[in-house]
Amino acid sequence: MSGRPPSPTEVPPHTTRPTLRGSFGMCASTHWLATATAQSVLERGGNAFDAAVAGAFVLHVAEPHLNGPGGDLVAVLATAADPSPYVLAGQGHAPRGATVEHFRAEGLDHVPGAGALAAAVPGAVDSWLWLLAESGTWELADVLAYAVHYAEHGVPVVPQLARVLATVEDLFRHHWPTSYALWMPEGRVPAPGATLVNTAYARTLRRLCGAGTAAPGGTRAARIDAARHAWRTGFVASAVEEFAALPHRHSSGGDHAGVITAADFTDFHPSLEPAVTARFRGTTVAKAGLWSQGPVLLQALTMLDHFDDARLDPSTAEGVHTLTEALKLAMADREAYYGHLDPARAETVLRRLLSPRYGKERASLIRPVASTAFRPGRIPDTGITPYIPPLVTRGQAPQADGVGEPTVQQTGETRGDTCHIDVVDRWGNIVSATPSGGWLQSSPAVPELGFALGTRLQMTWLDPAAPSRLAPGRRPRTTLTPTLLLRDGRPVAALGTPGGDQQDQWQLIYLVRTLALGMDPQEAIDAPAFHTTAVPSSFWPRTWTPGGLVVEERTGGAVVDELRARGHDVTVSGPWSQGRLSVVTRDPDSGVLGAAANPRGAQGYAAGR
Numbered sequence: 001m002s003g004r005p006p007s008p009t010e011v012p013p014h015t016t017r018p019t020l021r022g023s024f025g026m027c028a029s030t031h032w033l034a035t036a037t038a039q040s041v042l043e044r045g046g047n048a049f050d051a052a053v054a055g056a057f058v059l060h061v062a063e064p065h066l067n068g069p070g071g072d073l074v075a076v077l078a079t080a081a082d083p084s085p086y087v088l089a090g091q092g093h094a095p096r097g098a099t100v101e102h103f104r105a106e107g108l109d110h111v112p113g114a115g116a117l118a119a120a121v122p123g124a125v126d127s128w129l130w131l132l133a134e135s136g137t138w139e140l141a142d143v144l145a146y147a148v149h150y151a152e153h154g155v156p157v158v159p160q161l162a163r164v165l166a167t168v169e170d171l172f173r174h175h176w177p178t179s180y181a182l183w184m185p186e187g188r189v190p191a192p193g194a195t196l197v198n199t200a201y202a203r204t205l206r207r208l209c210g211a212g213t214a215a216p217g218g219t220r221a222a223r224i225d226a227a228r229h230a231w232r233t234g235f236v237a238s239a240v241e242e243f244a245a246l247p248h249r250h251s252s253g254g255d256h257a258g259v260i261t262a263a264d265f266t267d268f269h270p271s272l273e274p275a276v277t278a279r280f281r282g283t284t285v286a287k288a289g290l291w292s293q294g295p296v297l298l299q300a301l302t303m304l305d306h307f308d309d310a311r312l313d314p315s316t317a318e319g320v321h322t323l324t325e326a327l328k329l330a331m332a333d334r335e336a337y338y339g340h341l342d343p344a345r346a347e348t349v350l351r352r353l354l355s356p357r358y359g360k361e362r363a364s365l366i367r368p369v370a371s372t373a374f375r376p377g378r379i380p381d382t383g384i385t386p387y388i389p390p391l392v393t394r395g396q397a398p399q400a401d402g403v404g405e406p407t408v409q410q411t412g413e414t415r416g417d418t419c420h421i422d423v424v425d426r427w428g429n430i431v432s433a434t435p436s437g438g439w440l441q442s443s444p445a446v447p448e449l450g451f452a453l454g455t456r457l458q459m460t461w462l463d464p465a466a467p468s469r470l471a472p473g474r475r476p477r478t479t480l481t482p483t484l485l486l487r488d489g490r491p492v493a494a495l496g497t498p499g500g501d502q503q504d505q506w507q508l509i510y511l512v513r514t515l516a517l518g519m520d521p522q523e524a525i526d527a528p529a530f531h532t533t534a535v536p537s538s539f540w541p542r543t544w545t546p547g548g549l550v551v552e553e554r555t556g557g558a559v560v561d562e563l564r565a566r567g568h569d570v571t572v573s574g575p576w577s578q579g580r581l582s583v584v585t586r587d588p589d590s591g592v593l594g595a596a597a598n599p600r601g602a603q604g605y606a607a608g609r
Contacts, residue, residue: 016599019522026595026608028582029055029421030498033062033155035597037146038423039607041138048429049077050138052421053128056435057147057205059419060451061198062155063603064183064440065164066498067419069201070240071437071454072123074288074480076275078491079135080428085275085286085484085491088433089475090127091456092120092268093340096472097259100462103470106256111458111470113540115250116258116443118455120476122240124435126228127270133224134272135429140224141209151202151450154195158603162192168441175249176444179452183440200450207235236449237262243446244453251540258443260453267473275484278302278354281515283492286484290349290467291340293538294481297504299330301511302359303366309516314509314527317562323512324532324549324568325366327505329375331535336376336386339467340475345384352379370567372534372546387466389536394543418480418498422584424593430586432482432494434503458540479538483507487588493521495583497598501538502531506579521583521596528554529578545569552578576600584608 020026025042029035038055046054052075060069073090103111112118132143166189172180182200183190190196208227211234215226230236244258275286278298285301287294303326304312313319337349352358362377376386418436423429437454445452459477460470468477481503482496497506506529513524533548547569551560554575564570582604585594595606 015520015523015526017522019520020595020606020608022593022609023426023591024593024609025051025423025425026584026593026606027051027055027421027423028584028595028597028604028606029059030066030419030580030582030598030604031059031062032603032605033150034058034421035605035607038421040146041143042423042425046138047136047427048423048425048431049131049135050143051425052423052431052433053132053136054143054146055421055423056128056433057144058150059421059435061147061150061201063161063419064198065161066439067124067435068438068440068454069125069204069451070119070122071435071439072120072456072478072480073127073433073435074292074478074482075131075431075433076286076288076482076484076494077431078429078484083428083486083490085277085486087273087275087288088127088131089271089273089288089291090123091291091475091478091480092123093473093475094120094457094460094470095260095264096267097261098457098470098472100464100470102259103462107254108252109462110540110542111460111462112250112252112256113455113458114442115248115256115455116244116260116453117250117256118457119244119258119260119443119453120456121260121264121268122438122454123268123270124438125231126268129224129228129231130270133221139220140212140227144205144209148202148205151198151205154197157190157192157194157196159192160601162189164441165189171249178447179440179445182445182447182450198450200448202450204236204449232265232268233262237265239446239449240265240453243444248444258453276350276354280305280511282487283515284486285511286486288481290338290346291475292478292481293334293338293501293504295338295350295353296327296330296334297481297483297508298354299333299359299362300326300504300508302354302356303329303363304512306360306363312512312516314512314530317559317566320530320551320555320559320563321370321566321568322366323508324530325371326363327508327532328371328534329362329365329377331501332374332376335389335536337379337384337467339469339477341467348382349379349384352382368566370547372567389461389466390542391536392541392543394545418500420482420496420498420580420582422494422496422582422595424494424584424586426591426593428491428586428588430484430491430494430584432484432496434480434482434496434498436480436498459538477538479503481507490588491586492588493583493585495581497579497581499579501535502579505531506581510581510583521585521594525579525581525583525596525598528552530555531578550578552576580604582606
């Protein structure tokens with residue numbers, strides 16, 4: 001939520017725009033077209049879930065370098081009828097043929113960061129359609145009409161999209177000709193401001209709608225289910241299998257064929273799971289489970305609950321240091337214990353990692369000087385041994401074009417990423433979703449479908465001992481991690497950000513600023529951000545920087561100097577380079593709604609009334 005709202009005569013200091021307030025509906029996302037689409041749906045009588053689905057499909061078109069239909073999603077939500085927080089698990093699993101033995105036989109020691117061999121079963125589209133059928137109210141054709149319009153008439157090429165395309169131009173030209181034809185139709189990288197169309201994807205969406213129109217039964221749910229059937233067992237799955245089987249260049253430098261088949265599509269089923277929660281400063285924070293990195297945020301908060309507010313202020317060197325050291329400890333546990341575990345094992349691990357006693361133990365390890373060690377904790381009396389991944393420093397790793405996230409380079413420059421959207425309606429439905437994967441630089445475009453497959457399997461290890469190991473049918477551990485906040489059991493905010501391994505780091509800073517320090521949401525988003533790179537990256541080639549810390553230039557020279565004196569390996573990035581967080585809020589007593597969005601990159605917007 002937020003701290004005390006400003007009075008009508010106050011202007012919060014250091015903000016780029018106001019936190020929006022109203023009572024009808026609020027939307028915020030990483031691209032203005034998605035925000036406008038979602039708000040349009042609310043204005044026309046749709047609920048938050050209709051709006052989020054419509055906005056998400058527009059994100060496929062507006063930010064194709066950041067997400068796509070071949071990717072995945074995680075959402076956390078609550079309905080007006082049931083305020084309990086639930087997680088929509090739209091993360092696809094490893095195909096049947098994705099075995100450690102197959103990858104080793106291909107001469108690989110890691111899952112590649114680009115190429116169809118790294119593709120999990122696409123979960124985003126089927127999950128969005130499932131949510132629409134279960135909790136929405138609109139017809140499929142009406143929801144998809146916005147994305148079809150933009151795919152056929154074009155979207156403006158934002159500067160970041162042009163920069164991404166420039167980095168992969170040679171890869172596309174020489175190795176991925178279908179991507180070259182789709183994204184550089186005039187034989188060159190489109191300039192910022194140019195209009196880019198994707199008629200192939202528009203046809204795909206129209207075919208899904210057509211399958212629904214032809215469905216027997218005559219109900220809205222039947223029409224949506226028919227479209228899901230066309231996706232999972234019809235023309236989409238068949239086209240993916242046929243195209244992915246063609247060998248093509250991967251980030252490893254070699255040519256490989258994918259292993260995904262049409263049969264793998266039928267194995268995927270979206271699921272709604274109870275959220276995992278922890279409390280901080282009187283607020284319940286709800287996240288996805290150990291198959292995501294969501295518990296990292298919860299672990300960090302249980303540690304920080306042992307410090308007073310002054311120790312946590314991110315505008316000070318002490319605050320940056322304290323938050324960073326807590327994040328290092330939580331993310332070391334992520335590597336050691338997180339993965340798609342069986343339910344009993346996951347419950348055991350979570351109970352220990354989120355216990356007040358363990359939080360206090362871990363908090364006691366935060367000293368005045370930065371740690372450069374990899375320090376997972378221990379879970380005694382369970383027989384669970386912490387996994388220690390290969391610790392490869394940045395300078396030792398290979399480089400390649402097109403390797404998607406890791407969204408932020410060591411310099412702080414954003415070069416890949418993902419998307420985010422939040423919606424709350426006047427009835428009390430609320431959803432925060434982080435769709436990602438399947439970005440245009442992840443693998444060659446399937447020409448008749450107009451999109452590429454994702455590469456989420458790069459987050460798995462080719463080591464049977466790893467909790468996040470590669471295995472057929474297992475979800476890869478994902479970095480996607482939206483958040484829902486509750487007070488007295490009622491939702492009060494939905495938030496999230498793109499950023500790979502940085503997602504929960506940037507959200508932690510926001511929560512400390514709003515829940516502990518009383519900042520206004522927009523003020524908290526605008527304030528200088530930072531993140532640690534002292535953790536093995538979730539993305540190929542899985543490197544880390546011991547003691548690494550990236551801070552925005554606006555943090556200030558005195559703070560940077562003190563952080564370096566404390567032993568942090570500090571990189572100063574651009575003044576507005578870290579984070580793309582957005583949020584919607586709701587006061588359950590008054591019904592007042594709010595929204596705020598990130599100004600960095602001049603793409604994120606909030607809208608509402």
